[in-house]
Amino acid sequence: MIVRLHVHVPPICMIDGVHAKHFTGAGVVIHHSDSLGLIAVDRNTVAISISDIMVSFAAYPIEIPGQVIFLHPFHYFALVAYDPLTLGVGASVIRASKLLTEPALRRGDSVYLVRLIDSLHAKSRKSIVTNWQAINICSSDFPRYHAMNTEVIELDTDSDIELSGVLTDEQGRVQALWASISSQLFGCGKEGDHQFVVGIPIHLISQVLEKIISGAPGPFRLINGIRRPMPFVRLLEVEIYPTLLTEASNYGLSDRWVQALAEKDPERRQVLQIIGCFAGSKAETLCEGDMILAIDKKPITCFLDIENACQKLDHSVGSDGMLNMTIFRQGKEIDLMVGTDVRDGNGTTRMVNWCGCIVQNPHSAVRALGFLPKEGHGVYVSRLCWKSHP
Structure with missing residues (x-):
């Protein structure tokens, strides 16, 4: 089942190089039980853990709050939890998608690209896998979350359309998250944020899901009133x-x-x-x-x-x-x-806003640059805002 997420980042929490305050994108329900619902979504929709999220379900006209519980350090996906009890009678309508847990797609394979056209309607088309592409997308000037050490799927379709969704087989089993990727371009008259879509293999997500469901050791998070261990990676x-x-x-x-x-x-x-x-x-x-x-x-x-x-x-x-x-x-x-x-998959959990200066620990995109001062490297100025006065 595909859902749409509306994400708002409070201005006081513009950390980890997040480049906007509002995001919208599609995710896929990967787990649904009486006490826990889980959605997989790309990082261009859920960029940081400190976010206000509302989830709308394509098969049931209702919008409920969501909670970020896991941000993968490398693979550009996030997991969002929701409380099935808030769905009321709609809880029996929602179903978790069936996931293919093995990396089975190859060049030349046929897949179905399913995307949300609006909050309630999805559209699919048959496509062909043209390539497995290694991806390391970095931010040149302002370090922020990015895909790293990941092989993504490319199709013979209009990949420039910024509509996320899923790739499935003929039986409707999810093979990949069709993800929106954000990067920064500089030079050649293309300065600014650039977005494109690729497939993130679902087995990368199912590995984390299995650890969550089995209760693998990790830091505890309060989710729907229940303390649950979230996995280490x-x-x-x-x-x-x-x-x-x-x-x-x-x-x-x-x-x-x-x-x-x-x-x-x-x-x-x-x-x-x-x-x-x-x-x-x-x-x-x-x-x-x-x-x-x-x-x-x-x-x-x-x-x-x-x-x-x-x-x-x-x-x-x-x-x-x-x-x-x-x-x-x-x-x-x-x-x-x-x-x-x-x-862990917590992302940045502590920050200080002092007179418009947002201070945090150096996040992974900063450490990926390969240098931190020997002294005082526990502090990183994520954002500096000020107002000019006459």
Whole structure:
């Protein structure tokens, strides 16, 4: 079931580089029970946790409040909770969408793109998957939330239309969240905010959903009057971008590794390369330009490989949170023990507004720049407002 969210950010809470006060977008109901409803939505609709949210349901004419409970640090989606009791008799009408939990889509596959035209009507059309595109969208001047280390789905359709929704198969099972992405462009006469739409694979969202439903350990949130644990996420806090094997070979990567990576992933034929390391990250042993060849001697070719390796640490008895990585650096193959970080999905939860100066902890987009002062790095001026006087 698709819903529409109307989001208002109070002016006093313009944190984390949020660029507007009002947002509207579509989400999908991924869980609905007697005590808890959950909606998955893109970060261009729910940008920060401190927001006032109203939810309208396409299949039932009612609007109820929502609560942000999870913001993924990398994958550009948020989870919003609602109280099913506020729906009254409509609670029996609402149904959670069926999710395909495995990354099954490939180039050339047929999907149905379903989008909300208005608050009560949805429209679908058949489309073809044309590409899986690695995406790292950064803000050049004003650091804010952005997609990172994520492979998104592109279609043979009018992707410039800013209507979010879902991608489904013929049985109506959700395969991806059709998400609105926001970025900043500078130069070439295109300055300002730019928006486009892509598919975020639903298995990235279902992994978090499973942890919430099972009550995995994490920080507690009061949701609909009930204290519930929200999951932690283990991450390799570096920005990564794929490099074609042909280019990596020009940098000196051996034929043995080129062949091994190509055999592991003959469709992508790529190697992952480090763009930069987060300030304060435990992955500080990695350097810009490093190519990730393997983890535990197994070839690595995509972001999902790294995420699976990080999740494996959570299930390993006595794990110290370290990945045994093989990298290619300056013409040499090196084995390194690289640390991972555990983050929650709360986003920024504390800020101070003093005379128009909004102060907070440095959020992830700031740390992604790779530098924090050794002293006093716990303070970041998110926004400075003032009025001129005659």
